[in-house]
Amino acid sequence: MWDGKEGFDFLGFHHRRSQIESRKGQRYNTTIQIPCKKAMDNMKKKVKEVLGNRANLKKEMYELVKIINRKIVGLRNYYKLKYSNKQLSKIDWYIIQRFTIWYNSKKQNRPRHRWIKEVVNKLKEMGLKKLAY
Template sequence: LVLDMKSLIEKLNPKIRGWRNYYGFKSARKSLKKIDWYIVVRFTIWWNKKRQVRKHLSEIKEVWRMMYQSGLLKLVG
């Protein structure tokens, strides 16, 4: 909870880039989309805990927008 979103994204991007390079073939597309969704959900839960919001997945669209504007890479797309 101490780090900000930009720092977490900077730490996570090399891992995402590596997964995308290693698993980035068409047959794994469905699984990679699930991992992308999992990353969004975990970031939303983290963001809401940081802001002391009770509902874990409230404002998921807002967090999603902030993540990708901050430069988070996607596994698919």
């Protein structure tokens, strides 16, 4: 682990040594934690359970936003660390994609990713939270 090429997974995080430069230009070694691959897959699985269920086509978008927001807040409270912003933004994009697929299935639009701008605007209006800041 000391050379920074390898790390280990523990409690949903991948721990790795890294060299960081301070504002004054001094370099020092530290351990960084980012969500591991298995944790990222579990996050995607939780989102897909809510938005991939065909029974949820009967629900309104604001109901699903309330359900997803609870999951987002819980995941953000656990996984939000200094260096994990890049990985969490990937999950934010995945949530937008799943909402777009759900929206197009509900409205019976053919291309699955067609109305993504409209869906993003609606999600912002309804107050969808984000994992990454």
